[in-house]
Amino acid sequence: xxxxxxxxxxxxxxxxxxxxxxxxxxxxxxxxxxxxxxxxxxxxxxxxxxxxxxxxxxxxxxxxxxxxxxxxxxxxxxxxxxxxxxxxxxxxxxxxxxxxxxxxxxxxxxxxxxxxxxxxxxxxxxxxxxxxxxxxxxxxxxxxxxxxxxxxxxxxxxxxxxxxxxxxxxxxxxxxxxxxxxxxxxxxxxxxxxxxxxxxxxxxxxxxxxxxxxxxxxxxxxxxxxxxxxxxxxxxxxxxxxxxxxxxxx
Ligand SMILES: [Mg+2]
Numbered sequence: 001x002x003x004x005x006x007x008x009x010x011x012x013x014x015x016x017x018x019x020x021x022x023x024x025x026x027x028x029x030x031x032x033x034x035x036x037x038x039x040x041x042x043x044x045x046x047x048x049x050x051x052x053x054x055x056x057x058x059x060x061x062x063x064x065x066x067x068x069x070x071x072x073x074x075x076x077x078x079x080x081x082x083x084x085x086x087x088x089x090x091x092x093x094x095x096x097x098x099x100x101x102x103x104x105x106x107x108x109x110x111x112x113x114x115x116x117x118x119x120x121x122x123x124x125x126x127x128x129x130x131x132x133x134x135x136x137x138x139x140x141x142x143x144x145x146x147x148x149x150x151x152x153x154x155x156x157x158x159x160x161x162x163x164x165x166x167x168x169x170x171x172x173x174x175x176x177x178x179x180x181x182x183x184x185x186x187x188x189x190x191x192x193x194x195x196x197x198x199x200x201x202x203x204x205x206x207x208x209x210x211x212x213x214x215x216x217x218x219x220x221x222x223x224x225x226x227x228x229x230x231x232x233x234x235x236x237x238x239x240x241x242x243x244x245x246x247x248x249x250x
Contacts, residue, residue, distance in 0.1 A: 013207030186218035
């Protein structure tokens with residue numbers, strides 16, 4: 001790696017163990033869902049979250065998506081029936097690990113309460129913080145690009161077991177700039193940070209080879225993060241630099 005002045009980091013499998021997402025964040029939603037709905041049912045924010053889920057459910061039923069079911073309105077059904085439909089909707093979508101806006105938004109809404117109450121704390125690998133400090137000290141600009149929504153990213157790095165890390169990051173990107181598997185998304189980010197003619201000065205770190213190729217194609221320098229619990233890397237990874245700890249990134 002040489003002469004980069006900008007760093008863009010993936011979260012899951014790169015700075016955070018995949019197990020934190022699969023074994024802490026997701027179960028937090030599924031196991032606490034019913035009580036959470038009871039607690040927040042009459043709030044306007046919950047109502048707007050349910051409205052998003054309802055619109056998505058309607059579309060899914062029209063598109064004949066497997067497991068999809070309608071969420072009735074409160075004029076058509078009792079609150080209990082609406083709640084039951086919301087729970088079923090969230091459960092099947094989470095089982096399918098669906099990357100859909102309404103679900104991501106709802107998860108973020110629930111996680112917010114968990115992080116703010118202290119029940120949830122983001123986990124970041126110990127070697128990441130010294131690297132962030134080193135980059136900052138060297139005057140580099142650091143961003144996040146993750147499939148999780150920007151509000152969920154901010155919660156994860158804002159409430160970690162090692163404190164609030166938000167001061168390290170100059171911005172956050174999610175799939176609203178495009179999918180992480182498409183080269184155009186990396187060009188879009190470069191444009192947004194005024195680096196469109198200088199993509200080689202950007203270093204992107206991720207665990208996913210399907211993100212490494214498009215970032216590299218967009219002109220970025222790339223590093224693969226290999227962490228315990230990540231999906232195994234295939235032979236096509238060997239042409240890139242692979243690190244098991246951020247202190248191996250010079
Ligand atoms: Mg990842």
